Amino acid sequence: MTTAHTDRFADLIAPAGWQAVDFMSDLHLQSGEPETFDTWTRYLRSPASQRGDALFILGDLFEVWIGDDVLSAHATTSAEPLFWRACAAELHAFSAHTPVYFLHGNRDFLLGPAALNACGMHGLSDPTVLAFLGQRWLLSHGDELCLADTDYMRFRAQVRTPEWQRSFLAQPLARREGIARDMRTQSEARKRSTGHDPNLWADVDTAAARDWLQRADAHTLIHGHTHRPATHALGEGGLQRVVLSDWDLRAAPPRAEVLRLDAQGLRRLPLASEPTP
Incomplete structure (x- = not known):
């Protein structure tokens, strides 16, 4: 059986006082899409x-x-660093x-x-098991399980090495901005080749997802990456994977969603509203 190998099943035990937790992914925050940023900040500023x-x-x-270093840069070739600093400030205030x-x-x-640190966030390893409400929930971005996307898996293996990252980060910021633009252009070209239809992109490998869940002693995998929000049964044992929504406030209909886990189970809470005419 083909699997995504990992021996990293870190555990996070929820404090006793937690009654509900929220999940989100794939917001793809960028200065050119202020609608997504505005919807996200409304969530962050909403009542507890x-x-x-x-x-x-x-x-x-x-x-x-x-x-x-983009958070401290003053002279760059784009408006993104200012936008990233605004995002960090919102998160830091929320994390207080x-x-x-x-x-x-x-x-x-x-x-x-x-x-x-600037965002006030705690980093997690991928995957991580969240122990909450008497159960174990396996959390992942999900890209490591898309085994059929062989081109991406090769790219992922390359850029996740310490050597590649040190080499990239050693380059001037302007050069890195140019490389990032080129990568985004290539990504958009790839999307256009499939008509921007996520259903034509490689999906999470079912056997690999089951293997992770069984070895993590968990019953539900929660992940993003595929932009296909749904719940998938993974066969016997009640195993399942729950896919988070991506965020795109310019789509028709617009998408922005939080997945909430509490005593009632998992619930999808839409945050997007139809654009006003």
Whole structure:
């Protein structure tokens, strides 16, 4: 059986006082999409009674991340660093009263300790098991399980090495911004080749997901990455995977959703509203 090998099943035990937690992923925050930023900040600024006791961001919070030094850079070739600093400020203010946990995605895997600190976030390894409400919930971005996407898996193996990351981060910020633009252009071209239809993209491998759940002693995998929000039964034993929604406030209909886990189970809470004419 083909599997995504990992021996990393870190545990996070929820404090006894938690009654609900929220999950989100794939916001792809960027300055050119202010509608998504505005919807996200409305969530962050909403009354505590309308939010969970903790927020878990399971990757791709940002469209791209080119190094933590963007938060202190003054002269760059784009408006993104100012936008990233605004995002960090919002998160830091939110984290003062609600813990925020972050797990890297395929777009923001270079987000490091300095940025985590600036955002007030606790970093998680991928995957992580959350022990909450008497059960074990397996959390992942999900990209490591998309085994059929062989081109991406090769790319992932390359850019996740310490050697590649040191080499990339050693380059001037302007050069890194240019590389990021080129990568985004290539990604958009790939999307256009499939008509921007996520259903044509490689999905999570069922056998690999079952293997992770069984070895983690968990029954539910919660992940993002695929942009296909749904719940999938994984056969005997009641195993399942729950896919988070991506965020796109310019889509028709617009998408923005939080997944809440509490005593009632898992519930999808839409945050997007139809655009006004």
